[in-house]
Amino acid sequence: MTTLQDLGEHQLLQRLQRFCPDSIVGDDGAILPIQPGYELVVTTDVLVEGVHFSEQTTRGFDVGWRAAAANLSDLAAMGAEPIALTVGLSLPPTTPWSWLEAVYQGLAACTQQYHTAIVGGDLCRSPVPTLAITALGQVQPPYSLKRSAAQVGDRLLITGTHGLSRAGLELLLHPQVDKALAPSDRTAWITAHQRPRPRLDILPSLRPWQTQRAIAAMDSSDGLADAVVQLCHASGVGAIVWAEQLPLPNGLVAWQGQTQALDWALYGGEDFELVLALPPNAAIALKEQIGGMTAIVGEITASTAVQLEMISDNGERQTVPLDQAAGFQHFA
Amino acid sequence: MTTLQDLGEHQLLQRLQRFCPDSIVGDDGAILPIQPGYELVVTTDVLVEGVHFSEQTTRGFDVGWRAAAANLSDLAAMGAEPIALTVGLSLPPTTPWSWLEAVYQGLAACTQQYHTAIVGGDLCRSPVPTLAITALGQVQPPYSLKRSAAQVGDRLLITGTHGLSRAGLELLLHPQVDKALAPSDRTAWITAHQRPRPRLDILPSLRPWQTQRAIAAMDSSDGLADAVVQLCHASGVGAIVWAEQLPLPNGLVAWQGQTQALDWALYGGEDFELVLALPPNAAIALKEQIGGMTAIVGEITASTAVQLEMISDNGERQTVPLDQAAGFQHFA
Numbered sequence: 001m002t003t004l005q006d007l008g009e010h011q012l013l014q015r016l017q018r019f020c021p022d023s024i025v026g027d028d029g030a031i032l033p034i035q036p037g038y039e040l041v042v043t044t045d046v047l048v049e050g051v052h053f054s055e056q057t058t059r060g061f062d063v064g065w066r067a068a069a070a071n072l073s074d075l076a077a078m079g080a081e082p083i084a085l086t087v088g089l090s091l092p093p094t095t096p097w098s099w100l101e102a103v104y105q106g107l108a109a110c111t112q113q114y115h116t117a118i119v120g121g122d123l124c125r126s127p128v129p130t131l132a133i134t135a136l137g138q139v140q141p142p143y144s145l146k147r148s149a150a151q152v153g154d155r156l157l158i159t160g161t162h163g164l165s166r167a168g169l170e171l172l173l174h175p176q177v178d179k180a181l182a183p184s185d186r187t188a189w190i191t192a193h194q195r196p197r198p199r200l201d202i203l204p205s206l207r208p209w210q211t212q213r214a215i216a217a218m219d220s221s222d223g224l225a226d227a228v229v230q231l232c233h234a235s236g237v238g239a240i241v242w243a244e245q246l247p248l249p250n251g252l253v254a255w256q257g258q259t260q261a262l263d264w265a266l267y268g269g270e271d272f273e274l275v276l277a278l279p280p281n282a283a284i285a286l287k288e289q290i291g292g293m294t295a296i297v298g299e300i301t302a303s304t305a306v307q308l309e310m311i312s313d314n315g316e317r318q319t320v321p322l323d324q325a326a327g328f329q330h331f332a
Numbered sequence: 333m334t335t336l337q338d339l340g341e342h343q344l345l346q347r348l349q350r351f352c353p354d355s356i357v358g359d360d361g362a363i364l365p366i367q368p369g370y371e372l373v374v375t376t377d378v379l380v381e382g383v384h385f386s387e388q389t390t391r392g393f394d395v396g397w398r399a400a401a402a403n404l405s406d407l408a409a410m411g412a413e414p415i416a417l418t419v420g421l422s423l424p425p426t427t428p429w430s431w432l433e434a435v436y437q438g439l440a441a442c443t444q445q446y447h448t449a450i451v452g453g454d455l456c457r458s459p460v461p462t463l464a465i466t467a468l469g470q471v472q473p474p475y476s477l478k479r480s481a482a483q484v485g486d487r488l489l490i491t492g493t494h495g496l497s498r499a500g501l502e503l504l505l506h507p508q509v510d511k512a513l514a515p516s517d518r519t520a521w522i523t524a525h526q527r528p529r530p531r532l533d534i535l536p537s538l539r540p541w542q543t544q545r546a547i548a549a550m551d552s553s554d555g556l557a558d559a560v561v562q563l564c565h566a567s568g569v570g571a572i573v574w575a576e577q578l579p580l581p582n583g584l585v586a587w588q589g590q591t592q593a594l595d596w597a598l599y600g601g602e603d604f605e606l607v608l609a610l611p612p613n614a615a616i617a618l619k620e621q622i623g624g625m626t627a628i629v630g631e632i633t634a635s636t637a638v639q640l641e642m643i644s645d646n647g648e649r650q651t652v653p654l655d656q657a658a659g660f661q662h663f664a
Contacts, residue, residue: 027409027410027478027479027480027550027566028375028406028407028409028410028479028550028551029373029374029375029406029407029409029410029412029467029469030373030374030375031371031372031373031410031471031476032371032372032373032374033371033372034366034370034371034372036368038366039363039364039365039366040363040364040365040366040372040415040468041361041362041363041364042361042362042364042416042418042451042452042466042468043360043361043362043418043452044418044419044420044452044453044454044464044466045420045454046420046421046422046454046455046456046462046464047456048422048456048457048458050459051456051457051458052456074360074361075360075361077359077360077361078359078360078361078363080361083372084374086374086375086376086466087376088376088377088378088420088464088466089378090378090380090460090462090464119374120374120375120376121376122376122377122378122464123378124378124379124380124383124384125380125383126380126383126460126462127382127459127460128422128458128459128460128462130378130422130458130460130462130464132376132378132420132422132454132462132464132466134374134376134418134420134464134466135361136372136374136468137361139363144363146359147359147360148359218359218360219360234359
């Protein structure tokens with residue numbers, strides 16, 4: 001098995017440059033055109049073996065795909081179309097070349113699907129495999145999305161189902177359990193975890209509304225609850241999330257029960273959908289236009305409390321704080 | 333001593349955001365204006381504890397300064413003025429806050445000195461402290477610098493002395509030795525290692541010449557010899573480097589001997605000067621204009637061999653391959 005130290009740095013760089021456009025390779029940096037009237041958008045994510053991925057649940061291809069998708073999702077949350085990605089890699093010298101090649105194949109597959117490319121990066125040795133991805137995008141100023149644009153009375157629109165990535169992770173961690181699950185559900189949830197889709201596709205639908213008023217947005221990479229809390233915090237408002245409006249697949253509720261399914265939907269993370277706050281008429285129109293599992297799941301309130309409203313067994317409405325403490329804290 | 337896990341992610345991010353411009357903070361990405369007629373330049377570097385820095389030789393402030401300087405040097409080598417930096421950090425939860433604060437103070441000091449700023453990043457836990465920096469710059473197309481622009485007959489111009497960073501590292505690794513060295517030399521070399529200066533200052537001097545013909549450039553972060561070899565390789569040419577033209581401080585030659593001093597100048601690395609290939613008249617004019625230790629140290633040849641020409645003890649000229657194998661290979 002060929003390892004990185006077998007190849008040496010120069011040959012390794014040559015092999016990795018095959019994944020980059022020819023016009024870009026070979027300088028200290030990459031030069032990229034920006035369209036006139038556009039602003040630059042930049043976002044960075046770091047992924048660490050044992051923290052963000054493990055060999056048990058994530059093959060090289062999927063490590064690459066997920067890393068690219070997470071950064072493209074951040075661009076989507078800014079309203080920006082992708083220009084390019086850079087990849088900073090630190091890896092043990094004993095890393096098999098086949099693993100790294102698969103990571104790049106995953107990066108390339110995801111970037112190609114979203115009409116962008118890897119344009120450079122850095123490579124060095126480290127005891128712990130780590131990927132640092134920076135994504136560059138461009139946006140015309142009226143069409144940028146910001147967390148701080150939510151207004152009282154806005155509806156919360158989510159672009160798809162939440163909790164599926166967490167369900168897929170559960171299946172990957174415990175492949176022997178629950179063989180009674182429908183194979184289609186099993187496949188769908190594992191795919192949701194391994195091949196998340198950044199929601200760049202919905203940006204054109206937003207633009208007609210953005211000429212009237214700014215739309216608030218964030219992606220749900222750290223969980224739906226976290227996204228709502230962050231949006232509200234940045235906008236100085238509160239929200240009520242209607243639990244019964246959250247799309248939960250029947251198979252997931254049957255497998256894990258209502259409470260666990262709701263918990264995964266709110267706190268599971270890594271679904272990479274967009275969470276938008278926008279006027280009710282825009283929310284209703286976009287729900288129709290985007291379709292799929294797009295749902296209106298709450299509203300922005302003047303109180304700064306962020307609440308989850310649930311219907312109890314006896315039919316009464318009750319609210320509980322949508323506590324972000326249940327979310328993923330990197331240093332907790 | 334307060335550690336990162338004592339602070340938790342939210343408080344940690346709040347503290348780090350104080351180092352970023354207010355207008356930038358709080359979204360999934362940063363939005364940056366690009367001047368009309370400019371192209372975007374992007375470059376990424378990864379620094380790993382134990383590989384690129386160690387607690388013995390590099391304090392937190394200097395880790396930050398060097399990381400910023402290395403990336404700004406890559407922008408200088410592209411002819412680009414800086415727009416912004418992003419910082420991807422992975423750190424053990426037991427890292428003292430005081431160390432991370434010092435890293436950010438170093439990053440901020442260097443970016444401020446070169447009129448740019450940290451605009452975002454990511455933070456996560458890892459067993460191995462790692463910094464991934466991406467620098468963004470802008471350049472008007474005629475003024476970009478490329479490795480591939482060297483032409484036969486060009487002179488090789490270096491913007492300063494090489495080997496000082498390596499000498500400073502030696503003093504930091506063995507502080508007890510060679511107390512007879514001049515304190516001014518000792519200080520200068522340690523400063524060269526801890527606080528390298530990206531040569532963004534020379535870019536305006538190049539522009540009048542760039543309207544006539546493209547200039548080839550690379551920075552000498554991986555060593556002067558490596559830079560010459562890479563320039564030649566990208567341009568499909570060769571070079572002769574004249575050993576006797578390399579500026580070597582007297583104190584360094586007296587301390588380490590001529591052979592070792594030359595070796596450090598060629599292969600030591602991390603001097604972050606620019607190595608330029610350009611027509612002789614331009615080289616002569618720029619040597620005068622830039623001043624300091626700027627030197628013309630060789631010429632571009634039609635043969636693809638890259639040679640070092642030395643004067644032997646009996647006065648004869650001899651050439652040896654400027655072998656890049658002596659340089660720093662990350663996976664060798």
